[in-house]
Amino acid sequence: MHVEPHHTPDQLAELVRAERRAKVARRLGAVRLALLGRTAPQVAGEVLLSERQVRTWVARYNAGGTAALADRPGRGRRAALTGDEERRLRDRLAAGPTEADGVCTLRGEDVRRILEAEFGVARCLQAVYDLLHRLGFEPLRPRPRHPGADPAAAEEFKKACRPASPRSPAPARAGGSRCGSRTRRGSGRRGR
Numbered sequence: 288m289h290v291e292p293h294h295t296p297d298q299l300a301e302l303v304r305a306e307r308r309a310k311v312a313r314r315l316g317a318v319r320l321a322l323l324g325r326t327a328p329q330v331a332g333e334v335l336l337s338e339r340q341v342r343t344w345v346a347r348y349n350a351g352g353t354a355a356l357a358d359r360p361g362r363g364r365r366a367a368l369t370g371d372e373e374r375r376l377r378d379r380l381a382a383g384p385t386e387a388d389g390v391c392t393l394r395g396e397d398v399r400r401i402l403e404a405e406f407g408v409a410r411c412l413q414a415v416y417d418l419l420h421r422l423g424f425e426p427l428r429p430r431p432r433h434p435g436a437d438p439a440a441a442e443e444f445k446k447a448c449r450p451a452s453p454r455s456p457a458p459a460r461a462g463g464s465r466c467g468s469r470t471r472r473g474s475g476r477r478g479r
Contacts, residue, residue, distance in 0.1 A: 290322040291349040302353060314344045314356040321345050367408045377422050392431035
């Protein structure tokens with residue numbers, strides 16, 4: 288396997304020790320072993336990669352040096368909202384519900400509706416909860432208060448309620464038995 292001499296084996300060993308990302312360190316180690324003259328099957332056995340992966344990483348190193356061994360951007364699903372849209376949504380949710388929302392507090396279904404109406408993004412309920420968590424919102428909230436509630440009437444109601452019933456006394460243990468079952472004293476003795 289041909290390896291371009293971008294670095295010496297000692298320099299690659301230093302890079303492996305200094306690398307914080309385990310995947311990149313493994314790739315650097317594979318390139319170092321290939322530079323030392325090992326074959327792809329030998330390298331694959333030592334760094335726990337397949338032979339094809341070893342050849343791929345050596346080819347990428349040959350083409351672009353150590354920078355080519357990092358993961359390429361753009362992998363995975365694109366985000367539903369841009370950074371600016373996420374900030375707008377965070378501000379919208381922090382401001383609380385509006386008259387048009389028709390609720391006293393926003394739930395997951397309400398946020399889902401807002402996403403679709405104001406941002407044109409349709410997401411399932413779990414994706415909405417994941418987004419809320421990423422934005423710093425917690426799903427559990429205290430019970431909401433209705434906008435038309437009267438705090439003075441609530442206090443009067445609490446005062447007018449009867450006090451709680453007295454606590455029941457602790458149950459008494461059954462006499463003579465440690466486990467609490469009803470047995471005659473001495474019934475477990477052996478006969479003479």
